[in-house]
Amino acid sequence: REVRDTKIEDTVTHYHELYDRAKKMKEKPPPERERFIQKTRYSEFPALIAKLRENEGNKRAAKAATKIENALPDMFRGVRDPDIPLDNNHAERLLRKVVVHRKLWGCIRNEKGKRFVSNTLSCMETWKLKDKNVFQELQKFAS
Structure with a gap:
């Protein structure tokens, strides 16, 4: 070496x-x-x-x-701040779901579509973490 x-x-x-x-x-x-x-x-x-x-x-x-x-x-x-973790493992695990879904939905071919799906799934995961109703939040988001 x-x-x-x-x-x-x-x-x-x-x-x-x-x-x-x-x-x-x-x-x-x-x-x-x-x-x-x-x-x-x-x-x-x-x-x-x-x-x-x-x-x-x-x-x-x-x-x-x-x-x-x-x-x-x-x-x-x-x-x-001891309440803040030193690593981002939790965030990485949450984002992994988004990546898997995006890959499964192979119909999204352009960058704009990929960003839309990533952002939407990210919002959904955040709402779940905050114990919010995902369907209601999506309705607010869409209107």
């Missing part, structure tokens, strides 16, 4: 360690959580991004660095 790949693996491992520490921080008192956020956001994450950017020519590393950089403002919202 190349040294470059090992550096990226080390960076990914560090990222996972930060995530594990963030999960533990959710249980701590607010001042301690805030100190963790400040240290991690302004010290550890910039170092992590710099490591990824060191890998010149590696487009995946550069893309990962950009994604982390763009996500930084919202990355610690789940640490500040």
Whole structure:
């Protein structure tokens, strides 16, 4: 293996360690959580991004660095507010239904139709989560 790949693996491992520490921080008192956020956001994450950017020519590393950089403002919202999960697994599971339905209804061929179906199914799932009557909400939506 190349040294470059090992550096990226080390960076990914560090990222996972930060995530594990963030999960533990959710249980701590607010001042301690805030100190963790400040240290991690302004010290550890910039170092992590710099490591990824060191890998010149590696487009995946550069893309990962950009994604982390763009996500930084919202990355610690789940640490500040313990009611917010740190992952999006719940949302991903809900969206999976939408993707399956869209694929089953293969008759939707253009982008506008795909967006319409995705948005409609997304609204329906949201209404279900909020314990609203989907049929009544669709009627409001259609009128």
